[in-house]
Amino acid sequence: MSKALVVIDIQNDITKNYRGIIDRINSAIDWAQSYQMQIVYIQHNNISVGTRTFKPGTKGAELAPELHVVSDNIFVKTKASALTCEAFTEFIDKNEIDEFYVCGADAVGCVKSTTYNMAKTGYLVHVISDCVTSYDLKKVDEMLKYYEEKGCEVKRLDEYITA
Template sequence: MENKALVVIDLQNDITKNYKLIIERVNAAINWASENDMRVIYIKHFNLSEKTRTFKPGSKGAELVPELNVVSENIFEKSKASALTCEAFSNFIENNEIKEFYIAGADATGCVKSTSYNLAKCGYTVHVISDCVTSYDLKKLPEMYDYYAKKGCDVLTLAECR
């Protein structure tokens, strides 16, 4: 395995309906990563607040979306925006000496933003795949692409990654 990974963030049943706009490209990215000996990692968000109605552990809403191509058992759970807050994910990165990340998923203004920023801040190489990222507010995507670039991430389309 190369020291690269595709990280698919929070494509769960409770996520925005906008995931359907990117799911085919995300699956294409998963196939591309698999064909190029990259690890494919899935991140699931859980809301732990008693009053929450979304992303509740054990609920249908917290499951990965049925259209998602799941090709590995590398599925990690977090309860905060950054995937690096998940100790199992952080340990997996370290144990597998992963140094370079390709990011896909949701939400561009939340968990994708936080995970990408924090990975780059830790010195990893981060590529946000712009046409494999969505948001609750699609109008915010160009602003988020600029943010990622300013924080040290490459912003590429899936075609540019290949």
């Protein structure tokens, strides 16, 4: 079985708080690459009528330019959980991935839904606590506790790097 780092929704339309974690996410990418983990990027596309953010084909839906993109493992989802993307779940099966390290946005939205569903499916899930952000930063600590309650391990990046 193998491991993957999953970077969720670090796109141009997540401008409010991702800049505060982008350097650590890039460090996590470098760390995962040094351990030959699969590195996966998840992009959200909002297909709701009248949407103004994450609109397919717009600059806002593109991965943030500061993000280190080191693989072609880029998957597009239209719902909160990355596991709703059939191409991503096929990639997981094909590569026999059973352990995930997760970072990204939004802690109360897509990160929450993805980690919950991964843990519920039986995968081993690690949330890199200082590589997760939210539109509402006051809710991040609450979400980190939620992830732990749902069976995820939650640690800072330096704790994984030095382990």
